[in-house]
Amino acid sequence: MKKSMTLLMAVIMVVTLLAGCSGGNKAGNDGKGGNAGNNGNTADQGNKSGNKNAGANAGTEGKTNNAAKDEVYPENGLSKSEKVTLKVGFWENGGGRSWMDTAVKKFTEKYPNVSFDITSTPTLETILEPMIAAGDDEEMFDLFFPRFTAAGQGEKLIEAGKIEPQDDLWDRVLPDETDKTLRSVISDDMFEAVKFKGMTSRVPVGGYTAGLFFDQNLFDKHGWNKNPSTWDEFVALLGDIKSKDIIPITFPGVYAGYLTNYTFDLLPFGLAQGEGKFDAYLDNFRNYNGPQLTTDYSKEEWNRLYDLGKKGYFPQGVAALNHTQSQMQVLQHKAALVSTGDWVGNEMKNSTPEGFKWGFMAIPATNDKNQTIFINSGVTDIGFSIWKNKPENVKKWAKEFILSLYSFEIQEILASEAGAFPARLDFGDDPARIAKLQPAPAAVMEYATKHDVKYISFRRNFSLMSPESAQSSKLVSEMITAVASGKKDPLPVLEEAEKLLQKSVEKDRPK
CATH class of the missing domain: 3.40.190.10 (Periplasmic binding protein-like II)
Structure with a gap:
């Protein structure tokens, strides 16, 4: 009986060790599961404690935490599970709305945790200005076309600290690109046109x-x-x-x-x-x-x-x-x-x-x-401003959506469906894209x-x-x-x- 129990305990210990090695292989990266398994405790403790250095050190020894990776999008580090709704004020000008609907559809397919609540009208200023006057940040649009009845209203909002800077977008790599930044495909005139007192209040999606x-x-x-x-x-x-x-x-x-x-x-x-x-x-x-x-x-x-x-x-x-x-x-x-x-x-x-x-x-x-x-x-009729007094994750997702509008896919749709001039300087490098311009x-x-x-x-x-x-x-x-x-x-x-x-x-x- 004692021999049988001893044998059973030995089998359990072997199975447990094998399971640990298997877990190490899953955590490993590029075939380095063995090393990751040997140091699995270090990685787990680093991640559980929130110590990023510990996790990073464990990773250099051949481990990554797939569970943590699965919780964020690798291209931007934003949460996959956190639900976000972006409230949008959309100026429906001569270019129509269909390009926007397509852009939203493509974005939510890629980021299913994000949804949109869009108010679309040719007279956006009649809605936007009363919302701003009410001073209710929660009810205010998260991102919107800055349409006003009088000149200088957008500048006044910037001076009052109500508009989120978008300068960080210039150095972001464009969707589906490996090395092109947003700034590298925008003309100097467009770049200067959207700055006020050194701050980028919006980026020009089309002209x-x-x-x-x-x-x-x-x-x-x-x-x-x-x-x-x-x-x-x-x-x-x-x-x-x-x-x-x-x-x-x-x-x-x-x-x-x-x-x-x-x-x-x-x-x-x-x-x-x-x-x-x-x-x-x-x-x-x-x-x-x-x-x-x-x-x-x-x-x-x-x-x-x-x-x-x-x-x-x-x-x-x-x-x-x-x-x-x-x-x-x-x-x-x-x-x-x-x-x-x-x-x-x-x-x-x-x-x-x-x-x-x-x-x-x-x-x-x-x-x-x-x-x-x-x-x-x-150069500035098509472009979104972001309201400053919003949760950080909302503003980050608003910027991700704006950046997504610079993919060639959306720039082509903007040209073909809205009849706009695409913002990207390299749009005309491909004759097939030029052919998609409206007459x-x-x-x-x-x-x-x-x-x-x-x-x-x-x-x-x-x-x-x-x-x-x-x-x-x-x-x-x-x-x-x-x-x-x-x-x-x-x-x-x-x-x-x-x-x-x-x-x-x-x-x-x-x-």
């Missing part, structure tokens, strides 16, 4: 281009010049169009800035370039140095707009048109050119007739056929192959927040339709608006 869009087939039918290379050629084109009883250029008078911001405001840059003074002009523009509205270049822009208005090159009753109505005029061939952004194809896709082929042109500023033609490039952005790229073009944004190095700035902008905005109708001389208004603007610059310039 847009803007100018004059048209139906190439209509132009082919009438033999019109689709690529005017000089100002005189451009004016001659407008005359040819008007001779066919078609409106040369339409724009939404309800949002009259579509005509100036997207098209005619590029003329001063081209005029300065033509005189070899572009760098000085750009520096003055970015930093509000000297006159802004009453430079010789700005006056020339507005005088040209006024002259075209007196010739009847814009629609009668334009003040009542909204953006979709003006775009519809081009789809119906009532107008030849519409001043808008490259999202127009996506925005009007349900109304676009069969056979319509989008074309694009910008306005040449001089009569030099080899001039640089400037194209409006917006309107593709037309911009086609135009760029036929002209010496330069994309430029209207960003400034600091913001004007004083009431005089808003008053100045209001004066300029309210005269656009009257000038385009040939009924109002713009120069007296520019002089008055300049005085107000300079008062704001004096108050708001960083000390």
